[in-house]
Amino acid sequence: MLGRKQLVQRVLKVPPLQAAARIAGAARGRGMALLYHQVLPEPRPGSITPTISVDQFEAEIAYLASVGQIVPLETLHHPSPSTRPRFAITLDDDYKSHAEHVLPVLQRHNVPATFFLSGRWLHGLGAYWWEKLEDAIAARGLDEVCLALGVPAGTADELAIRLERDLAAQSRVEELCDFAGGSISEDWFKPLFESGMGIGFHTLHHPRLTLLDDEGLEQALSLGLAELAETMAARPFLFAYPHGRAGRREASAVQDAGFTAAFTTSKDPVGADSDRYLVGRWEPGASTLRDFAAELAWRLHAPIQPISAN
Numbered sequence: 001m002l003g004r005k006q007l008v009q010r011v012l013k014v015p016p017l018q019a020a021a022r023i024a025g026a027a028r029g030r031g032m033a034l035l036y037h038q039v040l041p042e043p044r045p046g047s048i049t050p051t052i053s054v055d056q057f058e059a060e061i062a063y064l065a066s067v068g069q070i071v072p073l074e075t076l077h078h079p080s081p082s083t084r085p086r087f088a089i090t091l092d093d094d095y096k097s098h099a100e101h102v103l104p105v106l107q108r109h110n111v112p113a114t115f116f117l118s119g120r121w122l123h124g125l126g127a128y129w130w131e132k133l134e135d136a137i138a139a140r141g142l143d144e145v146c147l148a149l150g151v152p153a154g155t156a157d158e159l160a161i162r163l164e165r166d167l168a169a170q171s172r173v174e175e176l177c178d179f180a181g182g183s184i185s186e187d188w189f190k191p192l193f194e195s196g197m198g199i200g201f202h203t204l205h206h207p208r209l210t211l212l213d214d215e216g217l218e219q220a221l222s223l224g225l226a227e228l229a230e231t232m233a234a235r236p237f238l239f240a241y242p243h244g245r246a247g248r249r250e251a252s253a254v255q256d257a258g259f260t261a262a263f264t265t266s267k268d269p270v271g272a273d274s275d276r277y278l279v280g281r282w283e284p285g286a287s288t289l290r291d292f293a294a295e296l297a298w299r300l301h302a303p304i305q306p307i308s309a310n
């Protein structure tokens with residue numbers, strides 16, 4: 001395996017990457033929170049869950065550390081004397097790959113990250129509905145699953161997007177299929193807690209908060225939090241909105257629930273003026289390092305805008 005210096009030297013031999021690195025490096029006073037989900041040795045093609053390879057993740061971490069500074073998420077918006085842009089790494093959901101594949105890369109490069117967890121294993125809950133959906137589609141085919149759920153869709157992604165807005169149909173997914181790999185083990189997360197990496201809260205049942213009434217919203221922000229806090233021996237103070245969706249009402253509720261910052265998926269860069277309860281995050285997804293570098297450079301210079309609920 002290449003070390004960080006060798007990896008970056010190899011990458012920067014490519015002229016478009018040199019240009020992208022210069023543009024990104026000039027984004028003084030700007031920061032970017034990056035979002036990842038599953039990081040696997042061999043990403044599953046066609047999976048609903050955003051998945052990238054360990055090699056891609058490692059190359060992106062090395063690149064970010066070469067053009068800027070990777071800092072703890074809670075300090076991303078702090079004024080910095082550094083002339084280089086700042087980055088924070090975040091990972092969402094209760095996935096085995098966090099400790100198995102992500103943590104070793106972070107430790108190898110000596111950089112911090114924050115994991116937004118639901119703590120589902122503390123409640124005997126298994127896989128999320130979209131993992132069960134993937135399993136059901138693999139076992140029974142898309143058409144049959146659409147018929148069983150009463151939700152028409154041309155692709156698995158389209159079905160997942162429709163279900164994200166339909167809490168009743170999400171619960172029907174549970175009845176569709178016994179998810180063989182659905183159990184979540186406490187052992188998957190122990191190394192994260194012991195590593196000193198940041199842990200934030202992501203809600204137990206992962207509903208899109210903008211679909212909930214005020215009472216449901218308040219409940220979602222507390223259900224499962226105490227159990228996760230007990231396991232961590234500390235209360236999580238950072239929050240990531242399920243499905244990244246939030247507006248002013250959700251931001252106020254998260255603040256009232258005692259969190260100190262909350263994160264969307266608005267893809268906006270972060271500055272000193274960013275709303276601390278609607279901080280954007282960008283998920284690069286599967287791509288080449290060249291495309292990643294170009295998009296990063298462009299996004300770092302984009303205006304910072306609050307998003308509206310939808």
Ligand SMILES: [Zn+2]
Pocket residue numbers: 092093202206242243
């Ligand atoms: Zn999530």
